[in-house]
Amino acid sequence: MRVTTIFFVIAALLLLSETQAEVVLPRVLGHNMVLQRNKPVCIWGTATVGEKICVMFAGQKKETLSDVEGKWKVLLDPMKASSEGREMIITGSNTIRLQNILVGEVWLCSGQSNMEFTMRKSSKMKRPDVEGQNPVDELQYAKNPSIRIFLVNRKELIKPDSLHRGWSIARDSALRVFSAPAYFFAKELYNRLHVPVGVISSAVPGSAIEPWIPAEAFNDHAFFINYKVQNDPGKFYTPMIHPLVPFAIKGFLWYQGETNCFLNERIEYTHKMEALIGRWRSDWNDKDLPFYYVQIAPFKYSESKDNKVTLNKESLPEFREAQVAALKIPNTAMIVTTDLADNLSDIHPSYKWEVGRRLALLALARDYGFKEIVSTGPVYQGKKIKGDKIELSFSSVGGGLISKDGKALSDFLIAGKDKTFVPAKATIKGDKVIVSSNAVNSPVDVRFAWVETAQPNLYNKEGLPAQPFRTDNILTGQFKPDIKN
Numbered sequence: 001m002r003v004t005t006i007f008f009v010i011a012a013l014l015l016l017s018e019t020q021a022e023v024v025l026p027r028v029l030g031h032n033m034v035l036q037r038n039k040p041v042c043i044w045g046t047a048t049v050g051e052k053i054c055v056m057f058a059g060q061k062k063e064t065l066s067d068v069e070g071k072w073k074v075l076l077d078p079m080k081a082s083s084e085g086r087e088m089i090i091t092g093s094n095t096i097r098l099q100n101i102l103v104g105e106v107w108l109c110s111g112q113s114n115m116e117f118t119m120r121k122s123s124k125m126k127r128p129d130v131e132g133q134n135p136v137d138e139l140q141y142a143k144n145p146s147i148r149i150f151l152v153n154r155k156e157l158i159k160p161d162s163l164h165r166g167w168s169i170a171r172d173s174a175l176r177v178f179s180a181p182a183y184f185f186a187k188e189l190y191n192r193l194h195v196p197v198g199v200i201s202s203a204v205p206g207s208a209i210e211p212w213i214p215a216e217a218f219n220d221h222a223f224f225i226n227y228k229v230q231n232d233p234g235k236f237y238t239p240m241i242h243p244l245v246p247f248a249i250k251g252f253l254w255y256q257g258e259t260n261c262f263l264n265e266r267i268e269y270t271h272k273m274e275a276l277i278g279r280w281r282s283d284w285n286d287k288d289l290p291f292y293y294v295q296i297a298p299f300k301y302s303e304s305k306d307n308k309v310t311l312n313k314e315s316l317p318e319f320r321e322a323q324v325a326a327l328k329i330p331n332t333a334m335i336v337t338t339d340l341a342d343n344l345s346d347i348h349p350s351y352k353w354e355v356g357r358r359l360a361l362l363a364l365a366r367d368y369g370f371k372e373i374v375s376t377g378p379v380y381q382g383k384k385i386k387g388d389k390i391e392l393s394f395s396s397v398g399g400g401l402i403s404k405d406g407k408a409l410s411d412f413l414i415a416g417k418d419k420t421f422v423p424a425k426a427t428i429k430g431d432k433v434i435v436s437s438n439a440v441n442s443p444v445d446v447r448f449a450w451v452e453t454a455q456p457n458l459y460n461k462e463g464l465p466a467q468p469f470r471t472d473n474i475l476t477g478q479f480k481p482d483i484k485n
Contacts, residue, residue, distance in 0.1 A: 021070060023047045023092035027157055028247050030164035031099045034148045034198025036106045036248035037081045044073035044246070047092045057088040057101070066092075073246075079103045081195035083146050098164055102146065104196030105189060106249045107363075109182040110212060110241070111256035113205035114294070117352055122180040125350040126342055135184070135353035142171045146195070147186045149178045152202035154236065157243045167198070179203065181255055181294075184356025185363075192364055200249075202240045208259040209272045211235035214242075217279040221482065223271040231259075237279075245283045250367065251290030252280060253359055258296055258347055261319040264309045269319065270479045273326040278482065290331050292362045295323050295467070297337040297349045298453050316452035317468055324467065325479040333362045336377055339404070339465045344453050358464070374398035377464035383446065383471050389436040390414065390443050390471075397431045399461035409433065411456035413447040416440050419472075421447055426458075433458070445472040 025045040035041045043055050047066040055062045055074045062074035085100035109115055119139055127136045147170040168174035170183060179201035186197040204211070210231035218224040218233065254276075260269050277291050296319070302311045327334060335358040340351040349355075358375075365375035378394040378401060385391075394401065403409055414424035414437045424437045424446065435446050449456045449468035458466040 021046065021048045022094045023051070023053060023090055023096060024160045025090065025096060025164065026243060026247075027159065027161050027166045028150065028200070028244050029098070030161065030166045032101070032148055032167040032169060033098070033150070034102045034104050034106050034167075034196050035076075035079065036250060037103050037195065038078050039248050040078055041076040041248045042073055042246045043076060043088075043090070044071070045090070046070045047072055051092045054091045055088065056090075058082070058086055058103070081105075083196055085145075096164070102148065102196035102198075104146070104198065105193065106198040106200070106247075107182075107185065107251055107253055108200045108202065108244065108249050109179055109185070109253040109255075110202045111254050111294075112203060112207045112259060114258070114296075114348055114352075114355075115179055115181055115201065115253075115255035116203035116205050117180050117348060118177050119180050119183055120176040121348075122350075122352050125352075128351070138184075138353070139176060142175055142183075142187075144171075144187075144190065145169050146197065147183070147190055148196065148198040149174060149183065149186075150198065150200040151178055152200065152240050152244075154204065154239050157202075158239055180352035181355045181359065182253065184353040185253060185359045186356075188357045188360035189363065189368075192360075192370065193368060200244065200247075202236075202244070203255075204236050204240070206259060207236060207256065208263070209256055209269065209276060212237050212241065212256075213272065213276045213279055214238065217275050220278070221271060221275055223268070224275070227268065241280070242283070246285070249284065249289070251292065251363065252277075254291065254293035255355070256293075257319065257323060258299070261296060261301060261316060262304070262307060262309075262311070264311055264315055264319075266318060266322050267325065267475055267478055269322045270325040270475070273323075274329055274481055277326075277329055277332065288331050290333075290363065290367055291329070292333050292335070292359055293323070293326075294355060294359070295320055295334050295336050297341045298344055298455055299341065299347045300344050301452050303345075313451045313453070317447075317450045317454075317470075320468055321470075321473060321475050324469075325475045328479060329481045331366075333366060333376070335359055335362065336465050336467050338449055338455055338468065341455070374460060374462040374464065376467070377462075378458060378460050378466040380448070380467065380469040380471070385443060388441050388443065389434050390446050391429075392433045392435060392446060392471075394431060394433070394466070396464075397460050398464070401428045401431060401433065402459050402461055403428070404457045404459045404463075404465070407457060409456070409458055411449045411451075411454045413450060414440050414443050415445050415447075416442050417444055419445075421445075421450075445470065447471070
């Protein structure tokens with residue numbers, strides 16, 4: 001009889017242990033995190049089915065019951081920015097206390113190796129000739145407790161951490177292995193906004209765009225009905241993006257394209273960009289979330305020994321054209337990096353501090369009310385043929401067009417009806433550029449920075465380089481974004 005009683009007691013205890021699950025948080029919710037200001041903030045996790053969960057933070061108290069799958073979530077009311085490190089308390093069958101939480105701006109940064117490029121690597125780059133603190137030495141200076149970083153580990157993000165250690169202050173060893181573009185973006189935002197900034201880096205070296213998009217997302221786009229999507233769709237989305245949903249963010253930064261350029265892609269990449277942007281915005285239930293990206297830098301793609309397909313010196317400019325086409329997607333913007341490569345045989349440009357700064361200029365001008373900021377370099381708008389010359393007009397001229405080095409404008413080509421492009425003379429006239437060549441009496445089209453190694457000197461006075469273009473752009477009119485996105 002005693003044995004039977006003991007057996008039932010043990011069985012009851014085992015059953016109790018199986019049904020009384022502790023409250024568990026996703027890895028992205030932890031100590032030192034930054035919560036997005038001025039938006040409802042979702043706090044979520046798992047617990048015993050039907051368990052009462054209470055979340056307390058910044059004077060708010062939200063309660064809910066876990067559902068039939070043990071899942072629960074609450075929405076904190078929108079909050080103002082706060083640099084005060086406060087405690088969040090989550091209670092159920094157990095109590096979790098998250099410490100040193102700030103409220104400010106949060107951005108998700110993703111892509112391939114140029115986004116993953118660490119601060120440690122950045123500290124070993126060629127030193128720029130600048131006054132004051134040198135960005136190469138940033139690891140020595142970075143001590144701002146209001147900048148927080150979260151580095152996604154592909155194998156760990158889907159697993160909860162009982163110690164809630166994912167977020168770190170941007171300094172020391174945590175910063176050494178963190179994305180340099182993301183950090184310098186955060187630093188520039190903080191310097192202008194003076195509110196806490198949190199950046200999440202989720203990037204994989206060598207990744208194409210397809211792994212960042214779930215396979216089913218391609219089914220929503222007519223372009224892919226007769227197009228076989230390769231490169232492991234969803235491979236990185238599933239473990240590295242989806243577990244972050246629905247952590248409240250301000251927007252996305254994207255630095256990717258080199259792998260798809262190696263595959264000699266054109267308009268198909270634009271449609272893949274649309275699929276990615278549309279799906280991510282849908283995940284966060286906000287069709288207007290900003291999406292800012294980097295146009296890839298000069299590199300000798302045609303000379304690479306690892307090419308899977310044959311490339312020529314115009315493959316990169318034509319791929320960039322596909323990146324430009326994606327600007328038709330609402331609330332997107334792009335920075336140009338033609339001037340940021342100091343070694344054309346290295347696909348990883350050195351000046352990641354400038355990449356981060358330029359991305360921040362986009363956000364500041366478009367999302368934070370800094371209307372006076374010129375956030376992009378000159379962008380081709382149109383042409384007028386005037387005899388033996390072509391007059392080009394531009395937007396984003398800022399304080400005016402300039403030659404950055406004071407020399408004659410470089411990297412302009414001109415052609416007549418025969419489409420034989422030859423080097424051209426280009427001069428600035430107000431906000432226009434006049435292009436001509438003695439070899440072309442009746443010009444028709446102009447191309448600018450139309451080889452993979454071009455590092456042209458046309459800028460605006462704000463120091464931002466002109467966007468490469470050709471007036472005979474074959475992608476014009478080919479890409480029309482899905483209005484649902």
